[in-house]
Amino acid sequence: MTKRLFAVLRYTAVVAFIAGLFVMSGCKDDDKGPTQNIYDIIAADPTLSMIKAQVDLNADLKAKLQDPAGTYTFYAPNDLAMAAVLQTLGLTDFSSISPATLNAVLNYHLAPKVVMAADMTDKSTVTTAEGENITISVTSTGVIKLVTGATTNGTVITPDERATNGVVHVVGDYPLIPPTIGNLIVATLGKVAQPILLSSSFSILAQAILKADAGKAQAETIVGALVALPNVTFFAPPDAVFNGAGLTVASKTADEWNAIIRGHIVPQNLATLTSTNVTTINAKTLTLTATTVAGAGNAEPGSDRGYVESHDNVNPGA
Numbered sequence: 001m002t003k004r005l006f007a008v009l010r011y012t013a014v015v016a017f018i019a020g021l022f023v024m025s026g027c028k029d030d031d032k033g034p035t036q037n038i039y040d041i042i043a044a045d046p047t048l049s050m051i052k053a054q055v056d057l058n059a060d061l062k063a064k065l066q067d068p069a070g071t072y073t074f075y076a077p078n079d080l081a082m083a084a085v086l087q088t089l090g091l092t093d094f095s096s097i098s099p100a101t102l103n104a105v106l107n108y109h110l111a112p113k114v115v116m117a118a119d120m121t122d123k124s125t126v127t128t129a130e131g132e133n134i135t136i137s138v139t140s141t142g143v144i145k146l147v148t149g150a151t152t153n154g155t156v157i158t159p160d161e162r163a164t165n166g167v168v169h170v171v172g173d174y175p176l177i178p179p180t181i182g183n184l185i186v187a188t189l190g191k192v193a194q195p196i197l198l199s200s201s202f203s204i205l206a207q208a209i210l211k212a213d214a215g216k217a218q219a220e221t222i223v224g225a226l227v228a229l230p231n232v233t234f235f236a237p238p239d240a241v242f243n244g245a246g247l248t249v250a251s252k253t254a255d256e257w258n259a260i261i262r263g264h265i266v267p268q269n270l271a272t273l274t275s276t277n278v279t280t281i282n283a284k285t286l287t288l289t290a291t292t293v294a295g296a297g298n299a300e301p302g303s304d305r306g307y308v309e310s311h312d313n314v315n316p317g318a
Contacts, residue, residue: 034162038074039065041161041168048170050082054094054106061106064129065165072166073111073126075134075146077154077175084152085175089185089198098203101181104130108148108178114166117159120144132178149182150174184223193226196236204242205261207249212258222261225281233270235286235293263295 039062042048042055055062064070086092094102107130115126122138135147146154158170177185188194196202197209213221219228226232242248252260262282270278275289287294 034164036163037066037068037165038070038072038163038168041163042074042076045076045170047078047080048076050079051076051109051175054102058103058106061103061110064110067165070165071112071114073113073115074166074168075109075111075154075156075171075176076168077109077171078157081154081172081174084173085150085177088151088189089194096200097198098200098206100203100207101198104178104181105175108132108134108176109171116167117144117156117169120156128178130178132180134176146171146176148176149179149185150177151182151186187218187223187227191227192232192234193223196234197223201238202236204239204247204249205236208252208257209261211249212254212261214254222258222265225262225265229265229267229281231267231269233266233268235264235266237264 036044039055042052042065055065064072065074086094091097108128110129111126111134112129120126120136120138122136124136125133126136127133132149137145137147137153139145144156144159146156148154152174154171154176155173156169157172161168161170184197185194188197197206199206209222213223218224226234249257259282263280263284263286265281266278266286267281268278270288273288273290273293278286278288280286280295284295
């Protein structure tokens with residue numbers, strides 16, 4: 001009887017030991033944790049090819065998403081969401097958009113801490129690397145919506161993809177747009193101001209406009225004038241003209257930029273240029289020919305008459 005009892009105990013001990021090995025093995029697999037960083041997760045997902053392409057063009061952001069010491073949350077819009085914003089803007093790709101604007105939008109998708117789906121409660125906010133907040137809205141069925149400056153909210157469709165340096169949430173419907181940029185896009189959609197404010201060719205002019213408009217009511221701003229006028233022609237200097245003149249945004253005060261830029265805006269539709277004089281929205285006179293435009297400042301020594309190329313290449317000192 002005693003021998004039989006010891007045999008049973010030995011058998012039980014062996015079974016328990018083997019079971020323990022399986023449990024320990026399972027724990028080991030569970031404890032491995034993520035093996036890919038945020039960038040690796042994006043690169044491995046074929047539905048995120050468009051956001052990956054933009055990250056690849058932004059060395060600073062790419063470095064953060066690969067940083068082994070980083071702690072980040074990245075809201076990754078899928079290709080359908082990226083295509084939706086292109087359709088809104090009437091573009092086929094992002095190459096014509098100002099690098100500064102793209103940088104702001106991309107950094108608005110990044111939070112400098114780990115935010116899991118469970119942390120995104122209704123009416124909570126997430127502060128982004130761009131500096132503006134994302135507001136969370138949770139539907140009655142538990143769907144997480146991301147309320148931003150876009151007219152369409154983003155939707156978290158694949159949450160909590162853990163990375164070695166944070167977490168990725170795949171976003172559908174629409175990318176996340178900083179409210180300041182979203183307000184400009186909404187106000188200027190389909191207007192002459194929109195390509196100027198977003199274009200990579202007019203980044204200095206766009207920054208000068210924003211500097212001139214800062215802190216003013218919409219009706220008092222340059223953007224407000226461009227939106228409100230039923231007919232408008234903007235003789236808009238591209239970056240090359242500013243660079244040639246040695247002008248930066250810091251070269252002039254907000255008031256000076258306000259006067260200069262308003263001196264390039266005519267409240268008429270001048271689709272065809274002829275030799276004539278026209279009056280700008282700040283009561284300055286521009287002298288036009290079929291290929292040139294000049295203001296009072298262009299008559300000063302050392303100042304050149306601007307040559308018009310599709311109404312966008314004129315001397316910014318006029």
